[in-house]
Amino acid sequence: MENKNLINIHNIYKHFETDEVVTKVLHGISFEISHGEFVAIMGPSGSGKSTLMHILGFLDRPTSGEYIFEGENITEFNDNRLAELRNKKIGFVFQAFNLLPRTSVLENVILPLQYSKDHPDKKGAATKALKAVGLEHRLDHLSNQLSGGEKQRVAIARALVNDPEVIFADEPTGNLDSQSGQQVMEIILELNKKGKTIIMVTHEKYTAETAKRILLIKDGLLVSDTAVKNRVDVRNGLIK
Numbered sequence: 001m002e003n004k005n006l007i008n009i010h011n012i013y014k015h016f017e018t019d020e021v022v023t024k025v026l027h028g029i030s031f032e033i034s035h036g037e038f039v040a041i042m043g044p045s046g047s048g049k050s051t052l053m054h055i056l057g058f059l060d061r062p063t064s065g066e067y068i069f070e071g072e073n074i075t076e077f078n079d080n081r082l083a084e085l086r087n088k089k090i091g092f093v094f095q096a097f098n099l100l101p102r103t104s105v106l107e108n109v110i111l112p113l114q115y116s117k118d119h120p121d122k123k124g125a126a127t128k129a130l131k132a133v134g135l136e137h138r139l140d141h142l143s144n145q146l147s148g149g150e151k152q153r154v155a156i157a158r159a160l161v162n163d164p165e166v167i168f169a170d171e172p173t174g175n176l177d178s179q180s181g182q183q184v185m186e187i188i189l190e191l192n193k194k195g196k197t198i199i200m201v202t203h204e205k206y207t208a209e210t211a212k213r214i215l216l217i218k219d220g221l222l223v224s225d226t227a228v229k230n231r232v233d234v235r236n237g238l239i240k
């Protein structure tokens with residue numbers, strides 16, 4: 001029987017040590033995320049939400065606690081196994097886009113496939129991902145020739161190209177105007193409707209309420225875990 005939960009986090013702590021100074025960031029966080037959920041993580045600056053996102057996305061390790069992903073305890077994996085898992089199972093969308101500026105849109109999206117043996121037709125896979133975000137007409141443009149909204153859509157295509165289990169979106173509308181932000185959120189919502197698990201960090205209450213559930217982090221603690229009763233419809237700005 002398939003495990004209902006994609007992610008199980010139990011009693012996660014994270015400490016950083018520099019010059020004999022210990023900074024405690026996360027203080028025993030526990031929660032579960034099911035396959036196909038759309039979860040927003042909110043919290044003030046310094047709350048630990050970005051550190052939590054890095055742990056969930058295999059970019060960092062917890063100091064202690066247990067992280068079960070698809071039934072496996074990833075805290076026991078070595079760096080190579082984590083990198084392989086990250087490449088196959090995780091897609092990232094960052095506020096700053098993180099695109100190569102003098103490189104074509106197509107080459108930016110192909111980049112994650114350079115580390116994968118599962119895609120013999122890398123150009124075809126990248127083109128399909130760009131078509132999914134409405135940018136197939138921009139394949140040969142350099143990324144620094146695009147608007148902010150287009151750059152974020154390229155970043156989403158790059159996150160999609162390996163057909164990951166979960167997409168992490170870190171402040172995906174933070175650098176965008178309202179119209180571009182709406183377009184990006186429409187894409188994210190459509191991906192969730194098609195079964196992708198979405199985990200989004202945001203400081204915007206309006207954006208968070210597009211999700212099905214909100215985790216509120218404060219001072220390194222999970223202070224609330226609530227279902228969103230009246231989700232925002234980004235297409236027309238109304239609550240549905």
